[in-house]
Amino acid sequence: MALYAELHRHLGGSVVPRVLWRYFERHGQDSIAQFAEYGEFEEFYTRPRNTLDEYLELHTLVESVQTVETLPYFIYRLLRGAYVFENLAYLELRYTPYLRTPEHLSQTARIDKMAEIVEVVGKASHLPEYPIVTSQILCMHTRLPYEVNQAIVDLAVQNKQYVCAIDVAGGDRYYHERMAEWVSLYDYGRSQGLNTTGHLYETRDGCHPELLPYLMRIGHGIQIPLLFPELLKEIAQRGQCLEVCPTTYLKTGTLEDIRQLKLVFDRCFAAGVDIAICTDNAGLHNMRLPFEYENLLTYDIINFEQLQTCQNAAFRHAFAWPYNHPPTLLLDKVLKPSQNRVGLTSPAKV
Ligand SMILES: [Zn+2]
Numbered sequence: 001m002a003l004y005a006e007l008h009r010h011l012g013g014s015v016v017p018r019v020l021w022r023y024f025e026r027h028g029q030d031s032i033a034q035f036a037e038y039g040e041f042e043e044f045y046t047r048p049r050n051t052l053d054e055y056l057e058l059h060t061l062v063e064s065v066q067t068v069e070t071l072p073y074f075i076y077r078l079l080r081g082a083y084v085f086e087n088l089a090y091l092e093l094r095y096t097p098y099l100r101t102p103e104h105l106s107q108t109a110r111i112d113k114m115a116e117i118v119e120v121v122g123k124a125s126h127l128p129e130y131p132i133v134t135s136q137i138l139c140m141h142t143r144l145p146y147e148v149n150q151a152i153v154d155l156a157v158q159n160k161q162y163v164c165a166i167d168v169a170g171g172d173r174y175y176h177e178r179m180a181e182w183v184s185l186y187d188y189g190r191s192q193g194l195n196t197t198g199h200l201y202e203t204r205d206g207c208h209p210e211l212l213p214y215l216m217r218i219g220h221g222i223q224i225p226l227l228f229p230e231l232l233k234e235i236a237q238r239g240q241c242l243e244v245c246p247t248t249y250l251k252t253g254t255l256e257d258i259r260q261l262k263l264v265f266d267r268c269f270a271a272g273v274d275i276a277i278c279t280d281n282a283g284l285h286n287m288r289l290p291f292e293y294e295n296l297l298t299y300d301i302i303n304f305e306q307l308q309t310c311q312n313a314a315f316r317h318a319f320a321w322p323y324n325h326p327p328t329l330l331l332d333k334v335l336k337p338s339q340n341r342v343g344l345t346s347p348a349k350v
Helices: 017-026 038-046 052-063 071-086 107-124 146-158 176-191 209-214 223-227 229-237 246-251 258-271 289-298 304-317 327-335
Strands: 004-010 088-095 133-141 163-169 217-220 241-244 274-277
Touching (some): 004 241, 004 274, 004 289, 017 038, 017 071, 071 088, 071 107, 071 289, 088 163, 107 133, 107 146, 133 146, 146 163, 146 176, 209 229, 223 229, 241 258, 241 304, 246 258, 258 289, 274 289, 289 304
Parallel strands (some): 004 088, 088 133, 133 163, 217 241, 241 274
């Protein structure tokens, strides 16, 4: 029996279309008035987009309904699905807390509300009936001013019981003009003992080597093995892990064919760079983590042994997994007790 770790999943993009449709139905929202039936909505919600920008626009649809009042509703359904259908033992959920605060408030008031959002997400993620180890990654955002992003880093520092890391999101083509800000925010985060990841080298426009030294993991990073394989040596030396989300690149128009990922995996394995396979926006993609694994096997991008290497890497690079090893060892002791007592008399034989 295998249990998995998911390191890259957005709270907004994790709402599966059926759950969002039901929510809109129950709350009489205008958002679905244009769709005659569920199938049309699902098609609209999950269809591939031409660019990363177009794709990210969809997040605003979900963000608008994820408020302090409704977050427990969505998170309960997210964890239930992850436990029952995905065999997740560990989940890091990422989002921008500022974008879950009421838009009509002032910037200062919205910043003040962020702590409540983190607490609500933290408490809602603890479900005894679906026991997954969870933690939050707070995303700075390219659309937000420096002061808000600084407050997001401070919030992460102050809430380490709920938050395991910081990230930057919102489209990797926009980092360049504010590079000094991102560097200083990450530098500050590291000085406060925060773990770091960041959406980087996802698209051809997102190749910013200046940020690499500040990241412990790299959100996507696929353009490194594809376009800049000479960087892999230093990535391996720093022990950085790539969070590769196969379906995303097809939905955003970044890759034309999933088989282009073979080069990503081959070059990373050869250079000793770890890869964690993730879903990014499982709901928007109508995708679940085990199917991402299966797709990579079906297209001969990786083999079973390499898949297990990536699954183990995910637990090793998980920021808040509380054990030194994946859950396989724990489960083996429970499922096969006699084999773990080599040299002892089995009670059944006495
Ligand atoms: Zn992402």
